Amino acid sequence: MNGVTARALQSFIQTTYGDAVWAAVLADSRVEVPSFELMLNYAPQLTERVLGAAAKHLNRAPDEVLEDLGLFLVSHADMQPLRRLLRFGGVDFAAFVQSMGDLPERARMVLPHATMPPIRPVDEGDGRWAIFCGRRPEGMVHVIRGGIRAMADDYGALATVELGPDEGPNHRLDVTILSDHFSEGRVFDLAAQAE
Incomplete structure (x- = not known):
């Protein structure tokens, strides 16, 4: 770790x-x-x-603790720099999901010592995405799942994020966007330094 x-x-x-x-x-x-x-x-x-x-x-189960950690990292007030980094992924939740492949590199710019698995989003149509995450570091897929759920709330989207069947060297997360504009979402100003 x-x-x-x-x-x-x-x-x-x-x-x-x-x-x-x-x-x-x-x-x-x-x-x-x-x-x-x-x-x-x-x-x-x-x-x-x-x-x-x-x-x-x-x-709680260890996987649930890790998922709660992912939720915390995105939604807690003390973690605003991370939230800002994630919001650079796009203007809405669908754009954020599409940009997740860039997330490990963006994270390294801010936290050079952070270890993230490779991430590959695949658009399966009709608001359905498969997110493939490398297996190392162990348990990170659960942190990412919590983070995606928190980002859906942040954007005001209605989405489900479920663990799918593992595929080869990757874990799979199935993201279904039911509504990209379900609620107002949290205020975000790209130019602001702090909220």
């Missing part, structure tokens, strides 16, 4: 559930540092221990 992912998980748990829950997760994980550093890499086994302890304390 790289420091960006570890720090994001820490921020999500502390902000959403509090410092006491984070301390309990660290204790159960047998992690000896009180905080993760953005620029460091951590052993993959640490990922499993921290995620497993978080799932236990939150009474």
Whole structure:
């Protein structure tokens, strides 16, 4: 687990559930540092221990914790730089989904140490998209699924995002856009520095 992912998980748990829950997760994980550093890499086994302890304390499956992390990264007020980066993907949700193949490179411009799988969106017509995500880093497909769901809300679109059958070396997400303009969506000004 790289420091960006570890720090994001820490921020999500502390902000959403509090410092006491984070301390309990660290204790159960047998992690000896009180905080993760953005620029460091951590052993993959640490990922499993921290995620497993978080799932236990939150009474959720590990995949659900990762999906909630994706929702948090897009929708929480402290994460506005990431939201801005994602909104550069297009003027509406369909354009955002179409541009997802560029997301790993855009993320590296802002967070050089971030690790994202390759992403390939395929337009299947009638508002249906298949998003193919590489398998590494492990679990990232669930973070991406949560992020896509949060972006649909951000744009005001009505969409479903489901895990599809894996295809070869990739995970598959099935995105169905039922309405690209279902609600007003969140205010976004491309020129604004902060909201």
